[in-house]
Amino acid sequence: MSTALRPSACPGLLRIVPALDGGICRIKLAGGAISAAQARAVARAAERFAGGVIEATNRANLQIRGIGAEHRALIAELLAAGLGPTTAAGDDVRNLMLSPTAGIDRQMIVDTRPLAGQILATLQSHPRFHELSPKFAVQLDGGEALAMLEHPHDLWLSAFDSAGELRLAFGLAGCPGDLPLASVAREEGHALVVAVLELFLDLARPEQTRMRQLLAEHPADELLARLSARLPGALGAVDEWARAAPAEPLHIGSYPQREPGRVYVGAVAPLGRLDPGMLRGAAELAEQWGDGSLRLTPWQSLLLPNLRAEDAPAVIQRLESLGLLCAPQQALAHLIACTGSSGCGKALADTKGDALQLAALFQRRGRCVDVHLSGCARSCAAAHVAPATLLAVAPGRYDLYFRDAAQPGFGTLHARQLSLEAAGALLDARPRSNTDD
Known part of the structure; x- marks a missing residue:
């Protein structure tokens, strides 16, 4: 895989940027999910080629800090674990946030993972989208109880029920807590994302890298009219909108899933920092008690999904022994x-x-x-x-x-x-x- 990337101050998997404590490599995870085997590969790479510091980011990704001179060896290890993009130029644009409980949340309106897979494949394979800034980001919300609704995104989509029809409300340069601009039918979600990104690239000058900058010159009504002409179906109004945030921190502790008898357990990495032992230990627990996967969250925590409810106390005890925080009553x-x-x-x-x-x-x-x-x-x-x-x-x-x-x-x-x-x-x-x- 070629690693010829455009200049940027943002780290990626293929672009390691310097800091006072060494290089930084950012590993973008599809929907925040990582397999136990991949988690072990990250832990191993942090030990072999860096200072052993792994960070959970506020967009549900992982970073390795303190990387020494062996950049190519570290990148090769992560690529071999399947943690890289399908094309080198597609790494920067893999900025799609889902709920950490996509597909398993009790409150979800729709499982966003199939549409997310379509969007991520297009972002990586469509050469024109590689012109987007590494900070340009999309959020896909399925109505889950556990959802980060305060992070602004250049484009957000949120599922809702309109008289028995599943639709996607959407907005620009904001978050699902804002009033939507309009909505599309659920099956047109992918077409909407493509149309918005192409319209942005058509209109934005080189220095306008974010949607909010484009909106400063092109009012939302104008962009909406242009979008309407590019979409196969009609845009719909959203008469009432209230996307409520969770009343409690649902990313810490044990909570029921949609499937009866199944729970997920959430554990916070103290101040967003993991060491290889923590990540490796969590991976082993996911294999032993769960489905062999972990999910990172925008709260710099991780979830172990698909556990049996009766196993949750033992899993929490093991996670706490690793140094992770599993109780909302912990100030840190x-x-x-x-x-x-x-x-x-x-x-x-x-x-x-x-x-x-x-x-x-x-x-x-x-x-x-x-x-x-x-x-x-x-x-x-x-x-x-x-x-x-x-x-x-x-x-x-x-x-x-x-x-x-x-x-x-x-x-x-x-x-x-x-x-x-x-x-x-x-x-x-x-x-x-x-x-x-």
């Missing part, structure tokens, strides 16, 4: 932190170390607060806006923001130049309804 399971100054030249603080201190403080006080620690304004660790964000301004010093739909970026600035202790005290004093999701 609610914190997000970027790589920080130990691995990133742009970070202004050791966000990982500071997050561990903050979690210990919350745990002592019996609080679980959803907080995002970001080493700089780029917000690499969180694609959504967290209820509370600590933005590093110097080592051990942070500005505190609270989410506010009326404010751009992280939200409303609450306090500046806080020490970690002062930030923890303010967050601890905040009413629970304002900071606990």
